[in-house]
Amino acid sequence: MVEQAPALDAVFHALADSTRRAMLRELSLGERAVGALAAPHAMSFAAASKHVKVLERAGLVRRRVRGRNHLCRIEAGPLAAADDWLRFYERFWRAQFDALDAVLHEPAATTPEDGEQR
Numbered sequence: 001m002v003e004q005a006p007a008l009d010a011v012f013h014a015l016a017d018s019t020r021r022a023m024l025r026e027l028s029l030g031e032r033a034v035g036a037l038a039a040p041h042a043m044s045f046a047a048a049s050k051h052v053k054v055l056e057r058a059g060l061v062r063r064r065v066r067g068r069n070h071l072c073r074i075e076a077g078p079l080a081a082a083d084d085w086l087r088f089y090e091r092f093w094r095a096q097f098d099a100l101d102a103v104l105h106e107p108a109a110t111t112p113e114d115g116e117q118r
Contacts, residue, residue, distance in 0.1 A: 007058075007059065007078065007081065008081060008082060008085060010057055010058040010059070010078075011058045011059070011060065011078045011079070011081065011082045012082065013054070013058065014054050014055050014057070014058035014060055015082070017051070017054070019041055019043075019051055020051050020054060020055055022040065022041070023037045023048075023051060023052070023055065023061075023072075024055065024060060024061075024074060026040075027061065027072060027073060027074040028074055030073075031071050031072065031073045032071070032072055033069045033070060033071055033072070034048050034049055034052055034063075034069075034070040034071075034072060035048070035069075037051075037052065037072065049070070052070075052072055055072075058078055059075055059077065059078040060074065060075055060078050060079065061073070061074060061075060062075055
């Protein structure tokens with residue numbers, strides 16, 4: 001697996017904040033103005049713009065200016081890279097859980113000394 005550490009670091013940094021995750025979810029529904037992204041969080045345009053800048057640096061959002069409106073849209077590529085990174089570890093955990101499942105579903109064995117189940 002080839003990993004672009006700085007880009008991936010920026011994506012996970014951006015996703016570490018619940019406000020930015022909520023903004024991305026809203027943007028998954030379509031293009032939104034920064035003011036519209038700010039509204040559910042009772043924050044100023046300036047505060048929302050700072051969050052959008054973090055998302056932009058991570059490549060998760062593109063912003064364009066139309067008149068006085070700053071319009072944002074989601075960019076899925078960096079999310080796909082983060083998903084690829086997580087899926088690598090999902091395979092590891094799935095193997096661990098499969099091994100545990102096999103142990104838990106083994107028939108109970110008895111010991112010759114005391115006849116008790118283990």
